[in-house]
Amino acid sequence: MSVFDGFVTIALWSAACVFALSLGMMVLLLVLRTVAVARRRHLATLAAFWRARFAGAGGRLARVSARDAFSVLNFWNDAVRAAAANGDAPLDAGPLFAVAVSQDFAGLALTLLRRKDAGDRLAGLTTLGTLRVRAALPAIDASLDDVYGQVSLAAWRAAVRIEPVRLPAFALAIARHTDWQAREVEEVLREIGPEPISAPIAASIESASDAEVLRVMRYLILCEPETARTILRRVLAAREDPEVLASALRTFASSMLAQDRDVVRPFLAHPIPFVRIAAIGAFIPVCVAEDRATMLALLTDGNSWVRYRAAQAALDCFSAPGDESDLRSEVVDPYGRDAITQVLAERSAASLRGFLRDEIPPPRRSSAPRRKANDLRVEA
Numbered sequence: 001m002s003v004f005d006g007f008v009t010i011a012l013w014s015a016a017c018v019f020a021l022s023l024g025m026m027v028l029l030l031v032l033r034t035v036a037v038a039r040r041r042h043l044a045t046l047a048a049f050w051r052a053r054f055a056g057a058g059g060r061l062a063r064v065s066a067r068d069a070f071s072v073l074n075f076w077n078d079a080v081r082a083a084a085a086n087g088d089a090p091l092d093a094g095p096l097f098a099v100a101v102s103q104d105f106a107g108l109a110l111t112l113l114r115r116k117d118a119g120d121r122l123a124g125l126t127t128l129g130t131l132r133v134r135a136a137l138p139a140i141d142a143s144l145d146d147v148y149g150q151v152s153l154a155a156w157r158a159a160v161r162i163e164p165v166r167l168p169a170f171a172l173a174i175a176r177h178t179d180w181q182a183r184e185v186e187e188v189l190r191e192i193g194p195e196p197i198s199a200p201i202a203a204s205i206e207s208a209s210d211a212e213v214l215r216v217m218r219y220l221i222l223c224e225p226e227t228a229r230t231i232l233r234r235v236l237a238a239r240e241d242p243e244v245l246a247s248a249l250r251t252f253a254s255s256m257l258a259q260d261r262d263v264v265r266p267f268l269a270h271p272i273p274f275v276r277i278a279a280i281g282a283f284i285p286v287c288v289a290e291d292r293a294t295m296l297a298l299l300t301d302g303n304s305w306v307r308y309r310a311a312q313a314a315l316d317c318f319s320a321p322g323d324e325s326d327l328r329s330e331v332v333d334p335y336g337r338d339a340i341t342q343v344l345a346e347r348s349a350a351s352l353r354g355f356l357r358d359e360i361p362p363p364r365r366s367s368a369p370r371r372k373a374n375d376l377r378v379e380a
Helices: 003-054 069-085 095-102 105-113 118-131 134-141 149-162 164-176 182-192 194-207 210-222 225-238 242-252 258-269 273-286 289-298 304-318 324-330 334-359
Strands: none
Touching: 003 069, 003 095, 069 095, 069 105, 069 118, 095 105, 095 118, 105 118, 105 134, 118 134, 118 149, 134 149, 149 164, 149 182, 164 194, 164 210, 182 194, 182 210, 194 210, 194 225, 210 225, 210 242, 225 242, 225 258, 242 258, 242 273, 258 273, 258 289, 273 289, 273 304, 289 304, 304 324, 304 334, 324 334
16 A cells, blocks of 8 residues: 555544544534523523412422422522512511421531532521521531631521521631631621621620731621720720721721710821821811811821821811812911812812713714615616
């Protein structure tokens, strides 16, 4: 056999292999597409059936298969959240609880909790916490230190819903977990409510390191105002880290009262500029006439951002509409006057934009008239 014949043979076999591989991939794609469509239709039917039952519709309930446990429990948890958002009756007084009990959703949740998939475990933990299944606590405790932050947070949520006495431990866990999303932690704390979380959050801040305090400080706005003010006063008195002090001052701005002025005033002269800026922001809600000289003095600060924030505070606290120029004339320092001018220009531009938005309707979009299909055809 010549070299050419060998080349032709190899080419023919290569073409046959490529054709077989392409055909196999087409068949596999068709199978996967068919399976995906069937799965989507199954989920749509499943969702319609169970959501109707969760809403109290009559009809026979079906046994939940192991394959559908994740989907059904997710549908149920979504229905529970929607009912809570709408202010419906407590869970144990409606059809949602009746369906969960009759279908042994707690048992399904424990089954999911034993799986390796993180999504399955999340659905199981959420269900067990909502149903407050005390017998599931050993399984829940095993997930408190899960490698996935969402799973460990879900485990803590379930644990504190079942045993509220664990709230102090949960507050300490918030301080130490760097893998928890702040938004998700906030949702859990809002769900629990201000009164139960206030003392544990305050206690965790007392014993936390500076880095941990920064993680927990943001949640003080969810606590009772008096508790938040008390712990913030202690932080400002006992801590020295500039970032902690600035964070505490920014948080203080939402709950500060007149009696807290003496606590915040020393930080207006702090050596770190961003601490002075935070102190100015905290001082604005309780600023009085006797603070005028202090704010005007800050307009001579060596840091431009401090001067800018002081200009905002001075205009907010010590000027009425129309007499802003009088305040500007009191400032001797040219940089301080520039800061006031900048703030006034920004506010004037913002006011003008608001006026234009309110008074001038948006332009109507006009489009060229559509031509008939053959209008542009050139006839021979």
